[in-house]
Amino acid sequence: MTATEYDNDNIFAKILREELPCHKVYEDDATLAFMDIMPxxxxxxxxxxxxxxxxxxxxxxxxxxxxMATVQKIAKAQMTAFEADGITIQQFNEPAGGQVVFHLHMHVIPRKDGITMRPHTGNMAENDILATHAQALINALEKNG
Known part of the structure; x- marks a missing residue:
């Protein structure tokens, strides 16, 4: 496989085909938003x-x-749902750019003043915590319209 070929078996492709579960918070005809399992x-x-x-x-x-339209919706809802002071948006391209999963994805991360982001260690969050965070975000999205 060359660096430019799309891998139909990447984890996000499997999520889109519903072969793997996710904590979905938003979906439209073109995009899907869900909780990162290693937040x-x-x-x-x-x-x-x-x-x-x-x-x-x-x-x-x-x-x-x-x-990007979905990123903006999620970011606005995160400000409310998580009482965030700001939002970090990250996107990586190719291994040299830090990309690990090779399906386009944007990280939308609510931030609070004085609190650093946790390291990306590969430690998965507990399922019930992810479910609670997903519901808080869904509620904020519904409130924001």
Whole structure:
């Protein structure tokens, strides 16, 4: 496989096919948003396009636009749901850029003043905590309309 080929068996492709579970917080025709299972802060959410793309370098413009619109919705809801002081948005491209899962995804992370992000250690959060955070975000999204 060359660096530019899309892997249909990546974890996010499996989530989109519902072969793997996730704590979904938002979905529309073009995007899916769900809780990161290794959150760097409470409420850490991932936003992905439904169409296959390895990363920002090969994604279609319509998919990029749809992802960014969903990122904005999630970020606004996180400000309320997690009483955030700010939002960190991260996106990585190719191994040299820090990408590990090769399906375009945006990290949307609520932040509080004076609290550093947890390290990305590979430690998974407890399922009930993720479910609680997902519900808080869903409630905020419904409130925001």
């Amino acid at each position: 760097r802060a409470d409420g850490h959410t991932l936003v992905i396009p439904k169409n296959p793309s390895r990363n920002m370098l090969d994604a279609g413009q319509d998919d990029v636009n749809a992802v």
